[in-house]
Amino acid sequence: MLEVADVTKQFGNLTAVDEVSFEIGSGEIVGLLGPNGAGKTTLFNCVNGVYTPDGGEVRMNGVSLSDKPVNEICKLGIGRSFQIVRTFNNTTVLDNVTTGALFGRDGESMSRTQAREEAYEYIEFVGLEEEANTLTKNLTIANRRNVELARALATDPDLILLDEVASGLNPAEIGEMSDKIVQLRDEYDVSVFWIEHIMEAIMSNVDRIIVLHHGAKIADGTVEEIKANDEVSAAYFGEEV
Ligand SMILES: Nc1ncnc2c1ncn2[C@@H]1O[C@H](COP(=O)(O)OP(=O)(O)OP(=O)(O)O)[C@@H](O)[C@H]1O
Ligand SMILES: [Mg+2]
CATH class of the missing domain: 3.40.50.300 (P-loop containing nucleotide triphosphate hydrolases)
Known part of the structure; x- marks a missing residue:
């Protein structure tokens, strides 16, 4: 591959x-x-x-x-995370991961509502459903790494x-x-x-x-x-x- x-x-x-x-x-x-x-x-x-x-x-x-x-x-089809976390810190977890969906493989054919639904799936996968509306800067380092993982997955790699x-x-x-x-x-x-x-x-x-x-x-x-x-x-x- x-x-x-x-x-x-x-x-x-x-x-x-x-x-x-x-x-x-x-x-x-x-x-x-x-x-x-x-x-x-x-x-x-x-x-x-x-x-x-x-x-x-x-x-x-x-x-x-x-x-x-x-x-x-x-x-x-290549997604990534970064050695020094590069989350969008002044936006919510949901917005971070939705951005992944919108700029990913099928992003151009996706409505914002569809992108949010996709994002929720990956937010659940990494266990952040309770933090979906939290500003990313307020998360622990482990959870910011989880946001990066979910954002990368949302691009459909x-x-x-x-x-x-x-x-x-x-x-x-x-x-x-x-x-x-x-x-x-x-x-x-x-x-x-x-x-x-x-x-x-x-x-x-x-x-x-x-x-x-x-x-x-x-x-x-x-x-x-x-x-x-x-x-x-x-x-x-x-x-x-
Ligand atoms: N933008 C750059 N400009 C100049 N030198 C660089 C640049 N990026 C990396 N290097 C140098 O290239 C080499 C490889 O760096 P790299 O960051 O790829 O290593 P690494 O294996 O990821 O190391 P680490 O385990 O510390 O993250 C190092 O000597 C580093 O100083
Ligand atoms: Mg390195």
Whole structure:
């Protein structure tokens, strides 16, 4: 479904993403790991059109995303959340998620009433029905992450990119968020590409893991394969390990 072929992104002399290639299939939950500064967020930005890659190509369901703006890429079925939450804080939860529906895949053919109904479904899915009319700035960090998740789902994606969606959450909230991610794959048939530093969350919930180090892909395999991979251990803990 998602094909990333030799994607490279440079900032001046720094190669933040270095000829990275991989695929994500329908229904997969794939973790993206790597130490701080490895290029994970930059790779997400190359996939959803925030950055135009300096080399390589990204395709979604066979369609090249080269030079397509973020709003078009969203309509082609890629939704996302952000490492630093980017909710619309001075509006309600309902308005945040309705915006996702209106600017998503079927947004142009949707009335505002229909968009609100769609939004309610995803607000219920993330458990925020009691906060639907609350201003987003008054929510906890966990619930603002839930708003971003619901807003992304409301765009009707085939693939959702989650950038540290469990970051800043307490252990109970991390468990709830992880369960929701597995559930959304099963209920809405959405594939998930998930950056996370919280290893328990990733290791027990993904089908496959890709690891970046200094911008390059150093591993792509099952949880067991990644745990046994010496290059991955060295990237995280130093060569002597
Ligand atoms: N807009 C930018 N301009 C210049 N350098 C950048 C920019 N964005 C990222 N970088 C650099 O590119 C490299 C990769 O950054 P990126 O944010 O993609 O890493 P990351 O793997 O998401 O890290 P973290 O786990 O800390 O979020 C880093 O060295 C970073 O400083
Ligand atoms: Mg990042």
